[in-house]
Amino acid sequence: xxxxxxxxxxxxxxxxxxxxxxMLAASAATEKSPELSExxxxxxxxxxxxxxxxxxxxxxxxxxxxxxxxxELRALYEAITTAPEMLAYNQAKAELESALNFIxxxxxxxxxxxxxxEIEQEVSCTGxxxxxxxxx
Numbered sequence: 001x002x003x004x005x006x007x008x009x010x011x012x013x014x015x016x017x018x019x020x021x022x023m024l025a026a027s028a029a030t031e032k033s034p035e036l037s038e039x040x041x042x043x044x045x046x047x048x049x050x051x052x053x054x055x056x057x058x059x060x061x062x063x064x065x066x067x068x069x070x071x072e073l074r075a076l077y078e079a080i081t082t083a084p085e086m087l088a089y090n091q092a093k094a095e096l097e098s099a100l101n102f103i104x105x106x107x108x109x110x111x112x113x114x115x116x117x118e119i120e121q122e123v124s125c126t127g128x129x130x131x132x133x134x135x136x
Contacts, residue, residue: 010103019096026089033085039076046073 014020030036050069053061080086102121109119 014100014103017096017099019092019099023089023092023096026085026092030083030085030089033083036080036083036085039080039083043073043076043080046076 046069050066050073053066053069081090098121105122106116106119110116
């Protein structure tokens with residue numbers, strides 16, 4: 001079997017993996033939440049409104065409006081990112097990304113002559129807590 005066919009098999013296996021299925025379910029839950037959808041729509045509206053205000057000439061710009069929109073945008077962002085559905089999605093996504101990164105390490109290491117059975121998962125901090133499964 002050639003390596004492209006094996007890659008396709010791997011793709012099918014990934015789509016059957018519990019981490020992938022969990023991430024899809026969590027994504028669907030975020031889309032089905034009316035509260036979260038409303039917050040995300042409002043976030044987009046506010047961001048656009050803020051951008052329109054920011055690009056105005058300094059003389060035309062209402063700095064109080066910019067500050068108000070910025071505060072409201074930050075509060076809404078916090079509400080979105082701490083919503084239970086979004087927390088579950090981010091956790092599921094991080095778990096899947098961790099597995100995909102390990103797969104990539106195995107492939108890259110193998111292409112560089114390492115024994116695929118000897119390649120261990122490298123765990124390192126990316127600096128982004130969103131992609132983290134927790135400190136070890």
